[in-house]
Amino acid sequence: MLASHADRERAVDVLRAGYAEGRLEQPEFEQRVSRAYTARTVGDLALLVADLPQGPMPHPAPMTPVPPTFLAAPRPPTNGKAVGSAVCGVLCLVSFGLTGIPAVALGHAARAEIRRTGEGGDALALTGLVLGWLSTAAWAAMLTLMIVAAALSA
Template identity: 35%
Template sequence: MPDRFRAPEDPAIRLTHADRDAAAETLKEAYAEGQLDEDEFEERLGLAIKAKFPAELEPLLSDIVPRRTGAATAPPRPDAPEGPRNGSERLWALGGHVSGYFLFPLGPLLVLLANGNTSPFVRRHAVEALNYQLTFLIGSIVLLGLSWLIIPVLVWIPMLLGWIFMPVIAGFVGLAGGRWKYPFTWRPVRE
């Protein structure tokens, strides 16, 4: 972590706009280099912008490896590959999405429990499928409770169409080794 973001001897000294901008730039570089995922980047950036004292920036930047200009970028770690290592992981990813048709959130949860700790690729897809199924189930229950109104029925129809088609699309993306994020999804379960 750069020395300018370490807590000074007098912790009552407040940050300047330039300090917050420099912290934001460090976070942007870490995100661009793949050290932070999108959700973590957005969360840390929001906290950095709201920080008032250097001690608030320290935990946001302490685990980020500083960028070395002119140095060759390190190859990806073998224990955390970007995509699936084998066809089995792709099938588990497909199963995580499609199992929601039969068991709603329980299907992706079972895939997550069965193979989520051994493969980051399967975990990412199972968590995304679980969040989508939870969103659909909770949204359906809420809209059913409000079904005496006309508008919830009109909202539920696109939700149902999305539930019919999007898990299949996401499953094929997982089978192809890609990454999928469901739109309009509440994400209470994190990777």
């Protein structure tokens, strides 16, 4: 089979790697490279690199295990109720406070589970609690003002 330009370049790359590893002397390397560029068939190229490894030989690095001290500590899973509390707390802003009570209930349940199981997500639960209590307090204040305004107008 006739050799392509890519075949010749691959053979020259193998020769360069062999020269860099000290497997070939300078005159022999130059002679083989010139023969590679003038080779007509893939068989001619194979003869030029037959006594060389096909590419740079990796030097095996010693595999030493990383001491557990330097390994990253595994993150505990995030509590699902904490995520739900945070989502309900954020939705208080767009739902005009309707999700405030679920945010508070989920936040308290999540913080109790987090303390008991060691899961993550305490900040999410706290966010849901704060937003839920703020929206609930705002609704309570608004209802109180409406009742006082109705009583004063009557």
